[in-house]
Amino acid sequence: MKDLLHPISLVVAVLGFLCLLRDLPTRRRDPATTALAAVFLLSGLSFLFSITPMWNYLDRVLGTVNVSVPLAQGCVIMLIACQQVVLTYWGSPPDIARRRARAWLGAGLAVIAGLLVLFALLTPSAPRPIDFTLYYAHDNVYAAYLTLYVTAYTIGEVLLARGCWRLARRSKRTAVRVGLRIVALGAVVTFGYSGVRTGNVIAPAFGISLAGWENFAWTCGDVGAMLTLIGWLVPTITDQAQSIRYRIKQHRSHRGLLPLWLAFYSEAPEIALPIDRIDAAQRRRFRGIGIKLYRRAVEIRDGRFVIREYLDTGVRESSEAHHRTNGLHGNELNAAVTADQILAGIAARAASKRPCSDRLTDFADADRQTSSPMDDIDALLAVARHLPREPARTPHPERASA
Template sequence: MKDLLHPVSLSVAVLGFLCMLRDVPARRRDPATLALTAVFALSGLSFLFSITPMWAYLDSVLGTVNIAVPLAQGCVIALIACQQVVLTYWGSPPEHARRRARAWLGAGLGVIAGLLVLFALLTPSAPRPLDFTLYYAHDNVYAAYLTLYITAYTLGELFLARACWRLGRRNGHGPVRVGLRIVAIGATITLGYSAVRIGNVIAGFFHASLAAWEDFAWICGDIGAILTLTGWLVPTISDQAQSAWYWINQHLSHHRLRHLWLAFHSVAPEIELPVDQLDHAQRRRSRSIGFKLYRRATEIRDGRFVIRQYLDADVRRRSQAHHKARGLKGEDLDAAVTADQIIAGIAARARGDRPAPDRLTDFADADRDISKPMDDIDALLAVARRLSREPARAPHRERASA
């Protein structure tokens, strides 16, 4: 059962670790992110060390029989401490979190040191990758070893389940709340593993065996661990999905603004911002889609400024009447009228036909709220969509009125 479940758990841990690595460079000063990354790494190592082929490999390389036991369980104790560090930083002020995090890490190191000392006192004679606990259940030293390990493990999982459930109730961010509750459920399920291991210690004193419960112990341990890792991963995947969608949306917006940009660039090529004057670092940043989108929006705004002096109030009035008759209103109406004004303004500039001062007007969408970062892009996209649909209507009307 162990060799069947551990590879699945290992795969989840590796996936989580790879997902966390993406955020580490940007959040390398965030202790919670670093601790959560360590949780996935340590969890993966604990499962890897316990798989029978790796168990045998470690025995041969390190020259100590069953050395995988303290290595794997040491990783488990370390990841339990790291989970508490994550919760501490998520739920406490930084000054208190640092002090409590050091206490958790110190306690984890103390337990690991105790496990290593007790394991050194054992006298293992042969590799026991499948039944190590059952084989040594009657050994007093191993009883002490298992008691220390399972006590730390059980207390850690109890603290984890309780803290995650309470913090999840206080957190209003959906993915974080859902993730914490999944972690709490997973930690609760692992207590089935704890119960069997506690039973192993008690059964040893009565010269009894819980061999029939071994599969149940591994099922609880692995399923609980998988749920716990999945819960920790939910907020990260949610954030990365939002970041990926934002990145895709920036590419789409950059492409959709091309038609509008070309319209201005065809009559005012000077709006194109020079890139060859940037230094090496600035050029590297200029290759990012965020910079390209910002640059395109800025150049379009410059283009609007260039043709603003060619905007005729009569064109705006006729365009408004036309689109109102088609049922447009609000921001949709302003975007459609602005698209007509742009086409008419570009044509007027090409002819050198500037309207009289009393006929000058502004763009219909000039008063649109663009206080948020993407509001400006959304406003330009609304105009670009209308410009693509009706590229010749406004110039035709202006020629008719000239």
């Protein structure tokens, strides 16, 4: 059972670590994110060390029989401490969180030191990757070792379940609440592993063997661990999904604004912001979709400013009447009228036909209220949708507005 479940758990841990690794550079000053990444890394290592082929390989390379036991369980103790660090930083002020985090990490290291000392006192004779606990159940030193490990493990899981449930009730974010409750559920499932291992310590005194409970213990341990890892990932995956959706929207908006940008560029190519004179490092920054979209919006606004003095009130009035008969109203009506004004203004500028001052007007959507950059983009996209589908062509338009 162990060699069946551990590889699955290892895959979950590795995928979770890689998912968190994406955010580490931007959150390197966030101790909670670093601790959470450590949880996934340590969890993956604990599963890796316990798989039979790796167990035997470490025995040969390190020259110590069953050395995977303290390695794997040391990783488990530290990931339990790191989980408490995450909860501490999520639920406490930074100054208090720093003190508590140091205490948790110190306690984890103390437990690991005790495990190493007790393991050194064992006299293992042969590799036991499958039934190590059952084989050494009658050894008093191993009983002390297992008691220390199970006590620390159980206390950590109890506090994890309690802390996650309490923090979930206080969180305002749905993803965080759901994730923490899944973590709490995973911690509760691991109590089955703790119960069997506690029985392994007590059973020899009564002449009882718990060999039949080994599969149950590993199932509870691995399933609980996987639920815990998945729960920790829920907020991160939710944030990354929102980020991906936002970037997709930016790409679509950038393409959607192309007809509008081309309409202005065909008459006023000077709107294109030059980037030829900036250094290579800055030029790379300009390749990001966020900067490209922002530049395109700025250039379109510049184009609107260029033709603003060519807007004729007669064009606006006739356009409004036409689109009202087609059932448009509100912002959609203003966007359609603005598109007509842009085309007429571009044509008037090309013919140098500026209307009289008493016939000048503003864009129909000039009074549209926007509260964020993407609201402004949406307003421009509404205008772009009412332009002809075959915009004016220019050589290399993206080079000028990349």
